[in-house]
Amino acid sequence: MRTSEVTALPVVTLAGDxxxxxxxxxxxxxxxxVAGFTLxxxxxxxxxxxxxxxxxxVVGLGPDAVxxxxxxxxxxVDDVRGAAASADGSGSGGNVLGDQVLTDGGxxxxxxxxxxxxxxxxxxxxxxxxxxxxxxxxxxAKVSNASNGTRLLVPLPDTLAVSGEHLMVPASAExxxxxxxxxxxxxxxxxxxxLGTPGEGV
Amino acid sequence: MWLVLVLVIAAAAVGGLLALQARRRRGxxxxxxxxxRRKSGGSS
Numbered sequence: 001m002r003t004s005e006v007t008a009l010p011v012v013t014l015a016g017d018x019x020x021x022x023x024x025x026x027x028x029x030x031x032x033x034v035a036g037f038t039l040x041x042x043x044x045x046x047x048x049x050x051x052x053x054x055x056x057x058v059v060g061l062g063p064d065a066v067x068x069x070x071x072x073x074x075x076x077v078d079d080v081r082g083a084a085a086s087a088d089g090s091g092s093g094g095n096v097l098g099d100q101v102l103t104d105g106g107x108x109x110x111x112x113x114x115x116x117x118x119x120x121x122x123x124x125x126x127x128x129x130x131x132x133x134x135x136x137x138x139x140x141a142k143v144s145n146a147s148n149g150t151r152l153l154v155p156l157p158d159t160l161a162v163s164g165e166h167l168m169v170p171a172s173a174e175x176x177x178x179x180x181x182x183x184x185x186x187x188x189x190x191x192x193x194x195l196g197t198p199g200e201g202v
Numbered sequence: 203m204w205l206v207l208v209l210v211i212a213a214a215a216v217g218g219l220l221a222l223q224a225r226r227r228r229g230x231x232x233x234x235x236x237x238x239r240r241k242s243g244g245s246s
Contacts, residue, residue, distance in 0.1 A: 003229075003231050004229075007229030007230075008227075008229060021227075022229065023227065023228075023229045023230075024229050024230045024231065024232050025229070025230075025231045025232070026232045026233075027231070027232075027233055028233070028234065029233045029234045038232075040226075040227045044220075044223070045223060047223065047226045047227065048226060048227070081232075084232065084233065084234060085234055094232060094233070094234075095230035095231060095232050096230075096231050096232070096233055097230055097231055115231045160233075
């Protein structure tokens with residue numbers, strides 16, 4: 001699932017009250033786990049809220065709404081940011097949209113336009129498993145039917161490297177770039193198996 | 203004439219306000235718990 005499909009989703013209680021909408025998705029640079037969401041009000045003139053939603057408080061995430069039990073599930077937004085912080089408190093890279101993706105060999109793969117998350121409503125985990133990028137000339141030349149700016153999906157290792165304006169991926173990720181979301185889960189599994197980390201589906 | 207001018211100014215003000223509000227509400231994907239930083243030329 002793309003994070004762009006989650007932003008602006010309404011947050012709805014099981015009683016049917018529409019209490020907020022998703023603004024940002026916050027995830028940890030340590031393991032890519034989604035920590036939660038920052039929220040905005042539902043009114044036309046309402047801005048960002050001081051409350052956020054921890055992923056652990058999400059009852060269900062569907063194509064049309066994020067479900068919570070009731071308004072007490074909302075926490076201060078700093079709690080969400082704290083949950084997304086690295087274990088050592090470092091690694092605050094800000095918004096990854098627009099960041100440049102570099103391989104550890106120093107090759108530019110493109111710029112992030114979306115982030116792919118994997119979750120299962122039956123489990124407690126929601127993880128970042130890939131970036132959707134606008135391909136650089138280098139990457140486009142390696143992928144059939146791609147040109148400079150074509151949107152491609154790059155699988156991520158279990159542990160992410162994020163610093164400043166750059167997102168690092170292993171050079172071997174180039175071999176697992178996918179053009180469509182349907183086959184991306186298999187690409188992530190194969191990539192992580194090749195790295196020796198546990199694979200996951202999308 | 204003055205009425206048209208006032209209406210144009212009012213429409214521009216409302217449009218600017220709505221654009222500003224849309225920018226404040228625009229989402230992002232933040233890592234490591236930082237508040238989203240502003241980027242020039244990119245999404246924020």
